[in-house]
Amino acid sequence: MNLPLNTFADVHDSTAQARFNMIEQQIRPWNVLDERVLDTLARVRREDFVPPAYHGMAFADVEIPLSAPVEQAERLGQVMLAPRVDARMLQELQLLPTDRVLEIGAGSGYMAALLAHQAEHVVSFEMEPELVEFARENLRSAGVRNVDVRQADGARDPIPDGPFDVIVLSGSVAEVPDRLLPLLREGGRLGVITGLEPMMRATIVRRVGDRFETSQPWDAIVPRLRNFPEPSAFRF
Template sequence: MNMPLNTSADICDPTEQARYNMVEQQIRPWNVLDEAVLELLFTVRREEFVPPAYQGAAFIDTQIPLNPSVEEAERLGQVMLAPRVDARMLQDLQVQSTDRVLEIGAGSGYMAALLAARAERVVSLEIVPELAEFARENLRSAGVDNAEVRQSDGALDPIPDGPFDVIVLSGSVAEIPQRLLGLLRDGGRLGAFVGHMPMMRATFVRRQGDRYETTQPWDVVVPRLRHFPEPTRFKF
């Protein structure tokens, strides 16, 4: 049985009040209505995955740089996505307790922790060695033992663990990578942010036998994942 969420009147601690405000003022209004997902945002403590310099921004509706240079972080996709984006992606993927999950772009490890709380096992790939270690340490500190972070290029390196029930790209791509679709189990789901500035769409692909059903239910703009193909865009 789901436990009821705290009400604002129940909360005295400033950190918990900020967490409550994040959920009720940013995330729930963004059509994240799955109570199990909302409850998870109280138990997986986002501030434990935020770099020390940005602790004050842990619950703000913004991306958080994971590189000392903010411009480099944006250009290289080295950011924590806004809380509402992670939460809605998690909700729409409908992760089950028996699912094996692949994430491309571990970042701080926060999304891997959310996924691991719902899945059987998570493999998260991170191209930057320093971020891979940062994510591993954050997951260890949070007591997450069913998520593994590997230093690997999700666009180019072999991925030997498939098939997966869920694949999530924690950054944007120009188009759905076909090789990742081949790693989906029958009934599996892939979630990605697809498109070009200034318009991208959250895109979900479900495998049904030899068919792939695609939906694009919401708009979002997030930084690029590195090394995925960028098809030429013709201009007339």
């Protein structure tokens, strides 16, 4: 059967409309109003970073598993975060075109692509070999050339590339990791979601000389990044 000549145009138009709806109906209402951030979300094609089985959910306000089964992906933190969480974290970090960025938890490469669109260079750590290759291929296909995806454990392995202007953890931890703070240069920002369920908060740390100023502007519950310290379960 011959398809109409406008089939591919229709698909493109519907995808563009879905991306527009994501921005206007999910992201703006969540107090993401920085036009530079919104423009980045419009330009970086989220659907290009989603596993093929989940293409229909690319613009949904949900976490998308990056491995199977779903329960295991969530337990291991192998998910794409909901678009509004990535968007608001991007807004909080206030990236500059000269910034050097460290991301921990590359996943599909989507957040790295958003960061790369605004910064000079991004180093992104990912533990799982399959996700390292998935992220690299997604970024390569999207034409993103200023991201270096490395197979490494951001909780334990040496990080030789500092200092950084921005550090972002694409997942939650119990508390801000002390080992990362010395990697921030003067004026640098670290963004992470900290806490324990059912209460987690976005935590933004800014280095001012030898001090670290912290704010917690909004709540969000997201899966854990592995191997970062957890509070002791011991109770009297």
